Amino acid sequence: MRHALHAEWTKLRTLRSTGLLLAGVVVLTVVVSATATGSVDITRCPTPAECHEDTSKLALTGIRLGQVLVVILAVLTVAAEYGTGTILPTLTAIPRRTAVLAAKAVVVTALVVAAGLVTVLLCLAVGRFLLPGGGFTAAHGYPPLSPLDGTTARAFLGTVLYLVLIGLLALGVATAVRETAAALTAVFALLFVSPVVAVFVTDPHWQERIEKWAPMTAGLSIQATAGLDRQPIGPWAGLGVLALYAGAALLLGALVLTRRDF
């Protein structure tokens, strides 16, 4: 397993795209978060307190876009090997195929955790800096975001976990379908289509059901720090739903990988 890990680490480390994608996750997330946070203010709230603005969630808006690059990184980890044909030497060198997949999962997790931590810390800083400008001040009932606060810490660290699970989900799907375009299309469809459909379903029951069981909306409920009773699903339960998707995708990937020719 150590050799497998070392091999996977070397493969990913020496690709120029890896560094670019991880830097992209940080930059894209922080820029989108900053734009969203900067564009919102309390002028349209009935009263500042009645706005019930979830400032943690607002400062983490960019994750919705940043996760796209995590998906690409994870998909390329597998699909690029099939595209270039290096999968053959990889599987020849390490015949235990589950070990190959596990090593890939560990390396992707480590990289995403590192990039994710940097991202959420920067988002926290952006939130602290920009929120008071929009009127979200302690005087109006919005204390500055603090990592020492339990729910805020859950939102920010939970977002790192969210990114990891998204990466693992994409890794599993890519292992199952082997092709970059197919894997990316499938994962993006899974993540982004259900929230869009939910908007057009006017029946509130169905809307809630979709939001509860769709991977992105369920997983992102970990970012909620206010109005938890209005969420379709609790923070940890929501992350659990996403974990189920990721686990199922990895299992499917492992099954397909061990059963087919290569």
Next chain:
Amino acid sequence: MNGFGRLVRSEWTKLRSVPRWMITLGAAIGLTAVVALLTTAGSQSVGDGGGGGGGAGAKPPRGHQDGGTFAYRELTGDGSLVTRIASQKADESWAKAGLMIRAGSEPGARYAAVMLTPGHGVRMQADFDDKASGDGTWLKLTRTGTTVTGYSSTDGADWRRLGTYRLGGTAHLGLFVATPATTKVVRQFGGESIDSLPSRTQAVFDRVEPRPEGWRVRGGVPAPPGEPPGDEAFTWDGARATLTGSGDVGPDLYDDDLTRMTLTGILLGLICVVGVTVLFVTSEYRRGMAGTTFTVTPHRGRVLAARTLVLGGVTFLAGAMAAVLSLVLARPFVRESQRGDLALTDPVVLRAVLGTALLAGLVAVFSMAVATLFRNTAAAVTVVLVALLVPRIVATGLPLEASRWLTRLTPAAGFEVQQTFQRYDSAMGPWAGLAVLTLYAVVGLALAARFLTRRDA
């Protein structure tokens, strides 16, 4: 067969002979229809989304309401009605007080009206359409034969003709007031919504000729919540008539756009289309086919043109099939009174179907252009999908105006072509939206042609 025809055929063969791609395009059609079924089936347990009228069975045309208060008498032959608006109390600039003639009392009946508005002067409207404008506070409506004519005047002596309308047979002629709802943008729980509150209007008509004695009243005044029943809808004290009302005769920005909801699934279909068109281009580079293609046809611009024709044409047809199938399958799940909203014979529905097909074709051309530029599957798929989805991914929580601009500036503007009427959340008109997407596709194609002819392959 000439050279270009042969080129088109070879590109078509390349697409057709990969079973997976044809299956994916078929799946795009199927998925679109499945989402159509889900959205319509999931939406029908809610009450009628339309506002106004409230009569059973009949319904004003989509995106319109037919409310307000109307005091009238029956008119069988020729006749006229004159009045002066003595006063008008309203909060909305499009509140209306004036004269109306209509084919019947059911919601959505044909009508013509002259009216005074607080913010837009004197207007003549017919069948929810603005016909003409005038000035003064005196209004007159006459019918001679089947010709209805509207007039306005500043002094009651010198009348200016505003316009005519054809309405024969038994009709209702009388006084009316109406007002659109008051809307307010409210930010709460991390999102913005538009609140629509019923507003009330009251107008006093004097110098009414003939005198409105024994007239009937349609519509009424809902009492504000928590307050005793409000004023009577219609009173006549011998000299002055007072009408009080709520609800508008005009556009209903909050009506459900059933056609658009039914066609939402095309988003899922488009994701499949993007996958296929990007792969069509990038797999040639990966497998070295691109070299063969460009050796056989050294004129690379022609290859690009043939590809545009084949991919755009095939996805246009697939989009048309998906849209028609969605509407046909969803029809049985829709309430009978709303089935007309999905009828392919309605020009706006036809526009939405044609627009959906064009949307699919343009997205295919755009993704082909991006794939030709990048020559890399991951980059092309991501760029195209993010460009299409970004307003929907990021907009949650943004102020409404910001998310509207996000739609206007990205290829996602193309989805606006699916609307059948202007709603409060429409970012732009249907054809303007499609034009934005077309611009992206054309610019992408031009860049692709430039790079393709200048670089190695």
